[in-house]
Amino acid sequence: xxxxxxxxxxxxxxxxxxxxxxxxxxxxxxxxxxxxxxxxxxxxxxxxxxxxxxxxxxxxxxxxxxxxxxxxxxxxxxxxxxxxxxxxxxxxxxxxxxxxxxxxxxxxxxxxxxxxxxxxxxxxxxxxxxxxxxxxxxxxxxxxxxxxxxxxxxxxxxxxxxxxxxxxxxxxxxxxxxxxxxxxxxxxxxxxxxxxxxxxxxxxxxxxxxxxxxxxxxxxxxxxxxxxxxxxxxxxxxxxxxxxxxxxxxxxxx
Numbered sequence: 373x374x375x376x377x378x379x380x381x382x383x384x385x386x387x388x389x390x391x392x393x394x395x396x397x398x399x400x401x402x403x404x405x406x407x408x409x410x411x412x413x414x415x416x417x418x419x420x421x422x423x424x425x426x427x428x429x430x431x432x433x434x435x436x437x438x439x440x441x442x443x444x445x446x447x448x449x450x451x452x453x454x455x456x457x458x459x460x461x462x463x464x465x466x467x468x469x470x471x472x473x474x475x476x477x478x479x480x481x482x483x484x485x486x487x488x489x490x491x492x493x494x495x496x497x498x499x500x501x502x503x504x505x506x507x508x509x510x511x512x513x514x515x516x517x518x519x520x521x522x523x524x525x526x527x528x529x530x531x532x533x534x535x536x537x538x539x540x541x542x543x544x545x546x547x548x549x550x551x552x553x554x555x556x557x558x559x560x561x562x563x564x565x566x567x568x569x570x571x572x573x574x575x576x577x578x579x580x581x582x583x584x585x586x587x588x589x590x591x592x593x594x595x596x597x598x599x600x601x602x603x604x605x606x607x608x609x610x611x612x613x614x615x616x617x618x619x620x621x622x623x624x625x626x
Contacts, residue, residue, distance in 0.1 A: 374413040374482055374506070376452045386417050394498055397505050409506050416477055416502055418449050448605050449476045450532040450569060458530070458567050458617055459483040461596075468527040473517050473555055478503040480530040481510060491522045517555055525564075529556040532569040549574050550584045557591040562624045566592060572599060572614035592620035 381389060393416050396407050459480060464470055466485040475481070475492040477499050484490050487509035494500050500514045513520065517533075518541055533552040538545050546554070549570045556566045575581050575588070597618040603611055 374410050376456075377410065377414040379414045381415060381417055389415055390417060390498075394501060397501055402505075412502065413477075413482065413506055414452075418476060418499065419496070448532075448535075448610070450479050451604050452479055452482070454569075454600060454604055454617075455479045455530075456483045458569075458619075461619065462528060462565060462567055464528055469524055470528045470530065471522060471526045471559060472530045473520055473552065473559075474531060474533045475499070475503060476532070478507055478510070478512075481507050491524075491526070493517065493520045493522075517551070520555070522559060525561040526559050527561060528565045528567070529560055530567050531556065535571050547574075547584070550588075553588050553591065557622060560622045562622055564622045565595075566618075566620045566622065568618050568620075569600070569615055570618065572616050588620075590623070592622055595619045595621055 393407065393412055396402050396405055397412070402408070402412075460483070464484055467489070468485075469489050469491070470484055471491040471493070472478070472480050473493045475494045476496075478492050478494075481487070481490050481492055481503070487507050488511075490507065490510040492503055492507065492510050492512045493515050494503065494512075495514065495516050497514055500512060503510070503512050511522070513522075518539065531552050534548045537548040539548050539551050541551065549568075552568060553566070556568075560566065575585055578585065597616055600615045600617055602614055604615065605611075605613055
């Protein structure tokens with residue numbers, strides 16, 4: 373496990389640092405420049421908050437938001453201490469098969485018992501390179517979640533899927549957060565656990581989210597949910613965004 377170091381990355385330096393980390397990994401220069409896995413784990417921050425767009429250049433907030441989302445791809449990595457806390461809540465065993473289908477740079481994986489039993493999937497190639505460097509023994513794939521098929525059933529699925537992004541699946545439009553539940557239900561064993569981070573508003577409105585609520589209740593039993601601090605994404609410039617963690621168990625069919 374890599375330790376959490378007390379390193380603060382200035383917002384204006386993130387893009388430059390990310391690019392340098394990818395360069396040294398791509399060119400096998402980590403030893404030459406004394407870049408250790410611990411440094412990569414604590415300093416690579418991904419695309420979230422790096423859109424560099426001006427609202428004044430767009431005709432509406434909707435257009436601005438859609439462009440921002442297309443650049444960032446919803447890529448806001450779960451902070452290390454939050455991942456550790458959620459994994460500690462689950463207490464995975466060494467024998468458990470564990471998956472994260474939108475793994476980012478694999479922040480949950482750092483706290484799991486055995487890399488060989490961990491399955492990480494991510495569509496962003498830069499993140500895949502980071503994961504392969506940090507977790508060389510894990511089962512890592514670069515795939516769209518809609519095409520992901522690990523060919524084994526999982527005991528536990530962790531996830532922090534992109535927020536507020538629509539997915540088109542076989543002609544149907546789903547919120548990404550909801551689709552993560554569908555996919556987790558598909559790859560989990562009966563009785564398996566799903567630990568997921570979603571926006572606080574997701575599933576809160578019994579009228580507008582009625583379909584999602586009923587569908588998820590048919591697939592899973594909610595064990596516990598709790599709000600997370602509003603500033604958990606402050607490290608990437610988002611100082612106030614309400615999220616929650618949900619831990620659910622896949623229902624057993626009799």
